[in-house]
Amino acid sequence: LAQGLPANFRRQGALRATDDAARLPTIAGPAVVLSGSASSATNGQVAAWLRAGRPAFRVDPLALARGEAVVEMALDAIGARPDATTLVYATTPPDEVRRVQAELGVARAGALIEEALSAIAARLRDRGTRRFVVAGGETSGAVIQALGLQALRIGRQIDPGVPETQSLGDATALAVVLKSGNFGGEDFFDKALRHLDGAVA
Numbered sequence: 001l002a003q004g005l006p007a008n009f010r011r012q013g014a015l016r017a018t019d020d021a022a023r024l025p026t027i028a029g030p031a032v033v034l035s036g037s038a039s040s041a042t043n044g045q046v047a048a049w050l051r052a053g054r055p056a057f058r059v060d061p062l063a064l065a066r067g068e069a070v071v072e073m074a075l076d077a078i079g080a081r082p083d084a085t086t087l088v089y090a091t092t093p094p095d096e097v098r099r100v101q102a103e104l105g106v107a108r109a110g111a112l113i114e115e116a117l118s119a120i121a122a123r124l125r126d127r128g129t130r131r132f133v134v135a136g137g138e139t140s141g142a143v144i145q146a147l148g149l150q151a152l153r154i155g156r157q158i159d160p161g162v163p164e165t166q167s168l169g170d171a172t173a174l175a176v177v178l179k180s181g182n183f184g185g186e187d188f189f190d191k192a193l194r195h196l197d198g199a200v201a
Contacts, residue, residue, distance in 0.1 A: 027173055030130065049087050070116055077123070125147055152168060
């Protein structure tokens with residue numbers, strides 16, 4: 001019985017023959033890339049973004065520990081380039097990660113970064129940002145919690161293991177890409193943004 005339902009829906013005009021179940025509607029609005037992962041793959045992705053001269057702001061955990069207004073500075077940097085997508089990142093090479101962890105402790109260093117990136121995400125959402133690309137497992141969890149997202153609709157795969165998603169059950173829909181550390185090629189951030197733009201067939 002169930003096998004005949006799609007054909008019946010198509011005859012009634014309720015389902016197009018070309019429907020792609022994984023294709024999500026495009027959500028318009030500003031985008032941001034947030035990266036807290038220190039993985040090799042994410043370091044390569046951040047480096048590629050910086051080499052291209054794209055807008056970026058580095059979150060320094062030592063500055064956070066000193067009580068500097070890093071979140072406000074990041075928001076100011078993003079606001080200065082409203083026409084572009086900014087990468088906000090705490091991603092650094094392993095030697096730098098070890099140096100920071102030796103000074104702050106592993107748990108505190110991680111907590112400072114996640115708190116800052118999630119606070120930036122929430123403030124940007126309140127200012128109208130509707131599309132978020134997030135790199136890092138812990139970072140993704142912190143950002144999802146800060147945005148108050150309860151459920152996500154899964155869309156097309158961007159790179160193996162990384163789909164585009166959209167929030168469900170929220171008054172204002174958000175487009176979200178969540179990437180664990182060692183996923184994606186060097187062009188992943190650009191590729192994810194193109195997916196969210198609907199530019200990838």
